[in-house]
Amino acid sequence: SQQGEEDPQALSIQEGENATMNCSYKTSINNLQWYRQNSGRGLVHLILIRSNEREKHSGRLRVTLDTSKKSSSLLITASRAADTASYFCATASYRGNTPLVFGKGTRLSVIA
Amino acid sequence: EPEVTQTPSHQVTQMGQEVILRCVPISNHLYFYWYRQILGQKVEFLVSFYNNEISEKSEIFDDQFSVERPDGSNFTLKIRSTKLEDSAMYFCASSRSTGELFFGEGSRLTVL
Numbered sequence: 205s206q207q208g209e210e211d212p213q214a215l216s217i218q219e220g221e222n223a224t225m226n227c228s229y230k231t232s233i234n235n236l237q238w239y240r241q242n243s244g245r246g247l248v249h250l251i252l253i254r255s256n257e258r259e260k261h262s263g264r265l266r267v268t269l270d271t272s273k274k275s276s277s278l279l280i281t282a283s284r285a286a287d288t289a290s291y292f293c294a295t296a297s298y299r300g301n302t303p304l305v306f307g308k309g310t311r312l313s314v315i316a
Numbered sequence: 317e318p319e320v321t322q323t324p325s326h327q328v329t330q331m332g333q334e335v336i337l338r339c340v341p342i343s344n345h346l347y348f349y350w351y352r353q354i355l356g357q358k359v360e361f362l363v364s365f366y367n368n369e370i371s372e373k374s375e376i377f378d379d380q381f382s383v384e385r386p387d388g389s390n391f392t393l394k395i396r397s398t399k400l401e402d403s404a405m406y407f408c409a410s411s412r413s414t415g416e417l418f419f420g421e422g423s424r425l426t427v428l
Contacts, residue, residue, distance in 0.1 A: 237416065237417075239417075239419075244422075245421055245422070246407055246420050246422050247417075247419040249416045249417065249418070302364075303361045303372055304417060305361065306351075306358055306359040306360075306361075307358065308357070308358040309358065
């Protein structure tokens with residue numbers, strides 16, 4: 205399985221601090237994506253990083269990808285209470301239209 | 317901004333009953349998916365659909381499940397005879413290509 209596994213399972217920080225979540229996966233990928241899910245809501249795409257990229261930024265988000273270690277990290281800088289949500293990584297293989305495989309997620313709580 | 321819409325938002329049914337969950341994907345998207353999430357757990361892939369046929373399905377998607385795209389806009393998931401363990405949040409998603417997925421807000425299914 206190429207399933208991503210996030211670490212830690214839960215993270216609690218103060219507003220203004222940075223939050224780092226990690227994802228590990230098992231097989232070769234075409235791309236890796238991060239999604240956010242507010243409680244009871246649908247998943248929202250945050251950022252996609254391709255296998256030939258090492259780092260990508262989007263606003264307060266920074267994603268890194270290390271294909272040699274089969275791992276990725278998501279950094280949220282200057283966190284806000286509104287960042288409280290679950291964050292999932294999802295991997296896509298090279299093989300045609302294979303579905304995204306999601307990890308179990310990291311539950312982030314940002315305390316005001 | 318175009319979005320994926322799902323109905324109903326919540327359905328309660330008796331064990332053994334048939335359930336149909338409906339989705340309207342984003343209009344110019346070509347790939348369609350159903351995922352499910354048991355409360356507080358990971359997001360699990362059920363089935364993907366492309367070019368009017370199933371392209372991939374998981375072990376969860378057994379003979380009790382079926383999908384249809386009856387009229388070029390709707391994308392439905394049918395569970396023929398529901399079991400208690402089918403209680404979950406069911407998410408529909410669509411994509412233009414094999415990149416970012418756009419998710420609906422989900423249909424919560426409760427089987428009694």
